[in-house]
Structure formats: structure tokens, C-alpha cells
Amino acid sequence: MPLDSHSQRPVRAFFLPSDLCLPFGHTCACFFLTKPLKLCNTETLKAQKYTLLIVDDSDPQRLFLEKTFQSLGTHYLIQSARSGEEAVSYLKGEGKYKDRARYEFPSYIITDLNMSPGDGFQLLDFLKQNPALSVVPVVMLSSSDDEDDIRQAYLLGASSYFVKPPGFSALKVLLKKIHDYWTECEVPRVDLEGYALPTDSRGKPGSRFTKPKRLRS
Numbered sequence: 001m002p003l004d005s006h007s008q009r010p011v012r013a014f015f016l017p018s019d020l021c022l023p024f025g026h027t028c029a030c031f032f033l034t035k036p037l038k039l040c041n042t043e044t045l046k047a048q049k050y051t052l053l054i055v056d057d058s059d060p061q062r063l064f065l066e067k068t069f070q071s072l073g074t075h076y077l078i079q080s081a082r083s084g085e086e087a088v089s090y091l092k093g094e095g096k097y098k099d100r101a102r103y104e105f106p107s108y109i110i111t112d113l114n115m116s117p118g119d120g121f122q123l124l125d126f127l128k129q130n131p132a133l134s135v136v137p138v139v140m141l142s143s144s145d146d147e148d149d150i151r152q153a154y155l156l157g158a159s160s161y162f163v164k165p166p167g168f169s170a171l172k173v174l175l176k177k178i179h180d181y182w183t184e185c186e187v188p189r190v191d192l193e194g195y196a197l198p199t200d201s202r203g204k205p206g207s208r209f210t211k212p213k214r215l216r217s
Helices: 042-049 059-072 084-092 120-129 147-155 168-182
Strands: 012-016 029-033 051-055 077-081 108-111 138-142 160-163
Touching: 051 059, 051 084, 059 077, 059 168, 077 084, 084 108, 084 120, 108 120, 120 138, 120 147, 138 168, 147 160
Parallel strands: 051 077, 051 108, 108 138, 138 160
Antiparallel strands: 012 029
16 A cells, blocks of 8 residues: 655555446546545445345346345345336335335435336436435446437436346346445435435535425425
């Protein structure tokens, strides 16, 4: 680990993987910090990312995803939904999902595209229509490699899009890559209803942007 030339203390290095979500030959980005970031409390932020909502209408696929992610991260809390419509109900806290002690708002979401009732686009569109909730990363994992499907997913705010490979062995390898990438990413902290907690933008680059407001029912 590199050392600060003045204090001789270890310097924290952060790497951005080049094999995920950076197509067209982008290279790995790396930068060094000689001072700890005040807002990067690893225990506080990382704890926000271990509630995963898996949305898939195929029972074998959904169960395979659940077991794979459980094997990759012992701290995972796995929740699941069988359709885009059910996933929206989960996010809105409707019905049984009103119990946030049992059904915690997800830290990030992995969803299939072609489902009924309500497909993956319905889920993405709900988040897009509620920008105060859209800080939650959504990974689309679909068997469709149609260019229009991929384009539409990103237009609706998908964080990334992966095509399911044939066979469970290849799928497990892909899930490991997704796991490794997203568990290293920082995401905004949210309250029990999924709304991003307020942050102080004064004197910072984000001060020129208006923060989305939560909707009142």
C-alpha cells in the first residue's frame, strides 16, 4: 500500500473496475486519498447495501439467484418479488410490505425484464416517476439481448443491463461479478420508506442542483 510522503501513513486507494459498466475499452481508474473522507464511513454506508430485492417470475431462476447471493455475502438480506407489479408494491410499502421491520426497503435491486403482471420496465418507470426514490441502483438481468430493450432500460434509469448467459454455471460467474462490483459501490443512505436522507450541499459541486422532494400522499 502506498504511503503519504509527509506523514508516512498508508494511503487509501480506490479502483473502478473496467470490466463492468464501462464498455468500449475504458481503462481502470484509480485515485489516492491522503486524508479520510468525512462522509465515507465504511460501516455506516456499507450497512445500507445488504438488502437485495430480486425480481423474477421464474421460480428456479429466482431461487438460484437467492442462493448464489447468499453464498457470496453472509450479510445479505434477500427479499424477492415475482413481477414488476409486486416489486412496485414492495417499494410503496403496500399490503404485507408495509411492515418495514420485516420487508426493509432494498439497498439495490436486480430485476428481470419480461414478467407478468408488470415487467421490469414498469418497475423502472415507477422509480423514474419518483426521483426521490430513484437513488436505489437497479440492475436489469434479462435473457433479452434486443438493442431496443437495452436502450429503453437505460432511458428509464437502469444502472446497468446484463444478458443472462445460458446455463447456471455461467450465470453464477456473472452474478459473482455483479456482487463484487456493487458491494464496493457507495450508495446514498435512505430512510425506512426508501427516500434519500438529506445531505448538506453548501459549498459543494452539488449545491447548484435542486434535490428531489418526497411525494406526500
